[in-house]
Amino acid sequence: MRRYRRGMLSSPPRVRHLAPLCCMSSQLSIKDVLGRGGVLSRRLDGFRERPQQVEMADAVLSAVHDEAHLVVEAPTGVGKSLAYLVPVLLGAIATGRKVVISTHTIALQDQLLEKDIPLLAACLPIEFTVTKALGRNNYLGLRRLGLAMERAPDLLADDPAVVALRRVHGWAESAFEGRRQELDPPVRPEIWDQVQSETDNCLGHRCEQFKACFYQSARRRLQTADIIVTNHALYCTDLMLRQQDMGLLPEHPVLVIDEAHHLERVAQEHLGLSLSRRALRHFLRRLLGGRGTQGLLKRLDGDGVEAAQTLARKIGESGDRFFGDVDRWCASRPGSNGRYREPALWDDVLSADLAALADRLDVIAGGQERDEVRIEVEAFGRRSLAICSTVRGLLAADDPDLVYFVERDSVRRHVELAARPLDVATIFERELFDKMGTVIATSATLASGRTEKDLSYFAKRHGCSGARQLVLGSPFDYQRLVEVHVPPDIPFPDEDGFDAAVADVALRYVDRVGGGAFILFTSYRALEACWRRLAGPLSTRGLMALRQGDTMDRATMLTRFRADGNAVLFGTESFWHGVDVPGPALRLVVITRLPFPVPTLPMNEARAERLRRNGEDPFPRFFLPEAVIRFRQGCGRLVRTEDDEGLIVCLDRRVVERPYGRRFRDSLDDAPWSSGAEDASDVSQD
Numbered sequence: 001m002r003r004y005r006r007g008m009l010s011s012p013p014r015v016r017h018l019a020p021l022c023c024m025s026s027q028l029s030i031k032d033v034l035g036r037g038g039v040l041s042r043r044l045d046g047f048r049e050r051p052q053q054v055e056m057a058d059a060v061l062s063a064v065h066d067e068a069h070l071v072v073e074a075p076t077g078v079g080k081s082l083a084y085l086v087p088v089l090l091g092a093i094a095t096g097r098k099v100v101i102s103t104h105t106i107a108l109q110d111q112l113l114e115k116d117i118p119l120l121a122a123c124l125p126i127e128f129t130v131t132k133a134l135g136r137n138n139y140l141g142l143r144r145l146g147l148a149m150e151r152a153p154d155l156l157a158d159d160p161a162v163v164a165l166r167r168v169h170g171w172a173e174s175a176f177e178g179r180r181q182e183l184d185p186p187v188r189p190e191i192w193d194q195v196q197s198e199t200d201n202c203l204g205h206r207c208e209q210f211k212a213c214f215y216q217s218a219r220r221r222l223q224t225a226d227i228i229v230t231n232h233a234l235y236c237t238d239l240m241l242r243q244q245d246m247g248l249l250p251e252h253p254v255l256v257i258d259e260a261h262h263l264e265r266v267a268q269e270h271l272g273l274s275l276s277r278r279a280l281r282h283f284l285r286r287l288l289g290g291r292g293t294q295g296l297l298k299r300l301d302g303d304g305v306e307a308a309q310t311l312a313r314k315i316g317e318s319g320d321r322f323f324g325d326v327d328r329w330c331a332s333r334p335g336s337n338g339r340y341r342e343p344a345l346w347d348d349v350l351s352a353d354l355a356a357l358a359d360r361l362d363v364i365a366g367g368q369e370r371d372e373v374r375i376e377v378e379a380f381g382r383r384s385l386a387i388c389s390t391v392r393g394l395l396a397a398d399d400p401d402l403v404y405f406v407e408r409d410s411v412r413r414h415v416e417l418a419a420r421p422l423d424v425a426t427i428f429e430r431e432l433f434d435k436m437g438t439v440i441a442t443s444a445t446l447a448s449g450r451t452e453k454d455l456s457y458f459a460k461r462h463g464c465s466g467a468r469q470l471v472l473g474s475p476f477d478y479q480r481l482v483e484v485h486v487p488p489d490i491p492f493p494d495e496d497g498f499d500a501a502v503a504d505v506a507l508r509y510v511d512r513v514g515g516g517a518f519i520l521f522t523s524y525r526a527l528e529a530c531w532r533r534l535a536g537p538l539s540t541r542g543l544m545a546l547r548q549g550d551t552m553d554r555a556t557m558l559t560r561f562r563a564d565g566n567a568v569l570f571g572t573e574s575f576w577h578g579v580d581v582p583g584p585a586l587r588l589v590v591i592t593r594l595p596f597p598v599p600t601l602p603m604n605e606a607r608a609e610r611l612r613r614n615g616e617d618p619f620p621r622f623f624l625p626e627a628v629i630r631f632r633q634g635c636g637r638l639v640r641t642e643d644d645e646g647l648i649v650c651l652d653r654r655v656v657e658r659p660y661g662r663r664f665r666d667s668l669d670d671a672p673w674s675s676g677a678e679d680a681s682d683v684s685q686d
């Protein structure tokens with residue numbers, strides 16, 4: 001077998017400072033780096049001391065020194081990544097403690113790895129190494145690539161697939177780190193399936209490619225790196241694996257969780273059970289072939305192979321029947337949220353055959369002469385058994401800590417059974433906060449208000465009630481930059497005429513500022529209703545209108561929005577947060593409705609039930625704080641830099657006419673509220 005050259009990096013990229021400073025790192029204070037006349041202001045044009053940034057950095061440094069945990073809300077403009085990177089470098093790396101930084105988005109990982117960390121490496125007298133941790137399937141498996149090339153005629157069903165595999169083979173010669181993302185253009189998933197590195201068929205030290213292996217090189221980099229940047233999904237998976245001593249990430253006394261507001265949902269998705277029709281078909285396709293590949297069982301000879309194929313085909317048919325039953329169950333309950341609580345709602349036509357298939361694959365594996373093939377077959381046996389146990393768990397529906405439900409999208413023909421833990425706080429407390437020296441959790445919006453006490457909601461749900469808490473003020477002068485209008489001439493959301501009024505008033509404000517608007521909705525239904533009314537008038541005015549849910553993806557919508565300068569964007573869920581449009585292209589944000597969590601969604605319903613069972617009122621304990629956080633996130637789209645200014649229009653009168661409205665009004669930094677009329681009075685004082 002040919003030996004492939006692995007990536008150029010035999011060790012983590014060594015990041016060195018470019019401008020040595022005479023003082024030792026331990027003698028540098030936060031002010032020396034982030035303060036007026038400090039290291040960064042000498043290095044960067046336009047860098048100014050930001051008191052909030054210094055305050056956060058001091059708090060992080062104290063937490064690192066004291067081995068304490070810290071939750072910190074750092075609004076847009078604080079410069080939070082430098083506010084944790086500087087103290088982490090001065091306090092942890094300089095004293096030999098490994099740090100993991102987990103983020104939700106690739107954009108933030110790129111910012112850390114390509115901008116912030118290199119900047120500090122160039123400025124600070126600290127030598128350190130940094131690397132990125134990715135999931136295993138992102139790496140090319142050299143052993144599997146060799147096997148695939150050897151068996152290409154059997155493995156691949158058509159010429160384009162063979163050409164694609166050859167391209168991967170050619171790329172492997174010069175690949176940098178062997179990551180899938182380096183392949184340009186990318187290959188089809190079916191081809192990558194054949195060559196990706198996988199846990200359950202890795203030969204480890206026995207592999208001839210062990211030294212050259214991209215994944216093993218990445219693991220070695222993780223062991224020696226001082227800073228590891230990763231994502232929440234991988235971190236949560238690793239958290240589970242660590243409990244079985246199978247974790248990928250090495251010991252790290254310091255963890256920084258950026259974009260921490262996403263952590264709970266990601267953890268729920270990764271710590272529960274799920275099985276979709278698509279996932280089952282994908283598993284079977286890898287055994288039986290399809291979409292340009294031949295399937296493992298098609299390439300094997302010997303006893304039991306044919307019987308295993310028959311069994312796998314039977315599972316495919318049973319799977320279609322099973323998910324068809326689930327689909328019909330949902331369709332027969334219009335208005336149902338898909339949640340189920342009873343065991344054995346659908347006939348278990350899968351698990352016995354999946355267990356039998358696992359047995360057969362084990363026998364077939366035992367008859368294979370070549371190690372590589374045997375291990376591959378064994379891996380499929382284990383996967384079959386894992387799916388079997390997932391099916392049984394999902395049908396038993398007997399774990400009181402899990403919420404069981406069906407997710408269904410009839411347009412995409414997606415059906416999935418899922419069981420998610422309602423409470424991840426216990427796991428975080430036990431596996432993170434009790435075990436680790438320092439965890440810093442931060443985000444631009446974590447608090448359900450503007451004080452430290454408002455962080456207790458986040459802290460409780462993440463198992464860190466004992467953590468230090470800090471809510472920083474915004475560095476922007478909201479009083480000067482922003483006005484919030486609540487037009488009085490609009491019905492309440494549950495009254496007739498609300499949708500029409502939303503469209504009318506939104507258009508009035510769009511006319512007033514000449515476009516450059518986000519109109520944010522809490523449901524697609526409401527978005528569609530408004531879109532139908534406004535698409536024509538906006539077109540007549542020559543304004544570009546962008547609608548979430550069209551064929552255009554979110555990134556393209558944003559690019560076009562920014563480039564146009566006067567566009568109007570209709571968005572739901574994902575446009576309320578994590579969207580950055582600095583400058584005048586965005587000068588109006590319309591909040592069509594207060595973003596209370598949908599009470600009928602399974603997880604929300606279950607949370608409310610649990611609170612009621614505990615004698616607590618779910619409205620102040622869950623729905624209100626969630627809505628306030630999301631409201632703040634939505635409003636936060638408007639001002640991204642100190643030069644931004646504009647108008648926030650809230651079309652939900654409850655914000656001024658219901659007692660709880662004050663929580664929303666108080667949650668925005670000092671922005672003046674009014675009805676928007678010429679003779680408007682301040683509504684924030686009522």
Ligand code: SF4
Nearest residue numbers: 142143202203207213
């Ligand atoms: S060490 Fe494991 S992942 Fe790496 S090439 Fe060998 S089998 Fe594949």
